[in-house]
Amino acid sequence: MKNKGAVTQFIEKYYLHFNAASLVDAAKGYEDNLAKGSKMLVSLAGAMSTAELGKIFAEMIRQDKVHIISCTGANLEEDIMNLVAHSHYKRVPNYRDLTPQDEWDLLEKGLNRVTDTCIPEEEAFRRLQSHIHKLWKDAEAAGERYLPHEYMYKMLLSGVLEEYYEIDLKDSWMYAAAEKNLPIVCPGWEDSTMGNIFASYVMKGELQASTIKSGIEYMTFLADWYTENSENGIGFFQIGGGIAGDFPICVVPMLYQDMERTDTPFWNYFCQISDSTTSYGSYSGAVPNEKITWGKLDIDTPKFIIESDATIVAPLIFAYLLNL
Template sequence: MCPTQLGPVGSFINHHYRHFNAAALIDAAKAYDDFLTGGGKMMITLAGAMSTAELGLSLAEMIRRDKIHLIVCTGANMEEDIFNLVAHDYYERVPHYRDLTPQDEAELLARHMNRVTDTCIPEMEAMRRIEKAMLEVWTAADAKGDRYFPHEFFRQILASGALASSYQIDPKDSWMVAALEKNVPMVVPGWEDSTLGNMYSAAVLRGEVKNVHTVRTGIEYMTWLAEHYIQTTKTNQLGMFQIGGGIAGDFPICVVPMLHQDMEMTEVPLWGYFCQISDSTTSYGSYSGAIPNEKITWGKLGVDTPKFVIESDATIVAPLIFAYLLGW
């Protein structure tokens, strides 16, 4: 892979971003580019509400251009990309969200508009529409005794074309569609706490899904990731680009110390690159705010691993880094 030729956005930040978090942004972007040029593979982790922030506008192209090779995300980010795909025109922005009273919030609830900062997701057009499609694939698998990971069920409904007539954005701006097209592997830890995870639990309680294990989760994701890490790093380093904190980042990074300490596979290499975009401040016991060097003590990163922290808003920073890497 050749180094990226800078486009207008990349040239701008390369010239103007020289100090502090701006410098960390450009340093991380250059190191990401160097890592790929040297044959490395990159994992991205998505926490927060990146899909509702429509990160797919740039993330989907990163996937299509082979700059992301493994995706770890929360269940919310996975489903919210699809919610946006089929219900975008029904979303409502609330730019004055800081001024809302408790009564204003209750009125949004009464209208089935679930707020994520300045954006309201429409329950009926987004969540219930996808629930109906998912119930069909869940119950079909359950009846056959088949089991699939959460992201595999999503890929089934996307691949079937059942939702295509409902698309309200260009599918090229959906990172889930791009990941399906490129067959990029996914891991979705803690899927159970997502909206669809709750709906699946309800389907089990109602008896529509007989086997609670029809959806594979948790430990099976970790064992799959361990095998994937072992195989990938036989020929390529694997790096980690972390957006936000939480389980999306903590779950996959632990695969290395698990392999080293619990499986005694000490020949498996450490992560080859690490960058975190986070506005979580370093404080007592904060994992999201912990500086990368703390991860050395846990056997996750090495002394010489390229490490970057950009303390800023990921909705601003991530698209700029992606634009740099895409030559935009």
């Protein structure tokens, strides 16, 4: 690589052993995979959007280093919430010292805490609610149905949120993804705030549940995408664990075993950043080799696991890939 950036040079000079070396190996493996013409799925668990991963992840999307995303409903909406309500967020550095009364006080102020950061309910959740509700109603009236992320894309690209923008658009990964119409898989969307809001409208008889396409339809959407894009292989870069990772990785055994498409290739690269340790029954802490037994990875698939904090590791790997 010519003209390496300062961060890349720092990483290559000092990240030589243990988790640091795994970080470098994983970054180089990701880079090699793209050089071969492979595509890459990135999964986002936890609250990576509230951690403002968009500041660097959006550039990964713009530079075509990400080809499909799997994320929780929280990550889908929280990037947009940060876009429209950033100045209203409250940081609580001493969150470890909060008493139950302190937590109750935050609730009464409409501040929902995610570790050291509080999301403002009125400015974030409610600011989006009226706009997304209109899209749901309009779709239902027209007899149309969309996946959860498609409604978010429509809202972003319509311009209805522009008056609220509080950060630079280039720092929103959802906006970067919407501009490219990047495929997104959002399993378990129903447990997000927007999913809860949608469910409340269904319970009140204002909307039909079928207006939002289901998780099964996300799996079939992913299956078609995987089949159409696997000619040169597809890699899997997993940030955290949980459903954002487990749901999409299962598309391979589903196609191979259940659909009996025996020519379906395995994922050709795998990396997981996780602070979860191997334990009885833990998916997030399972070593990559366990995935071989489930028909997800091949014997020779390059496998990396970085046991560390994703909010620290992921930006460094992305910086390496962007040659910053």
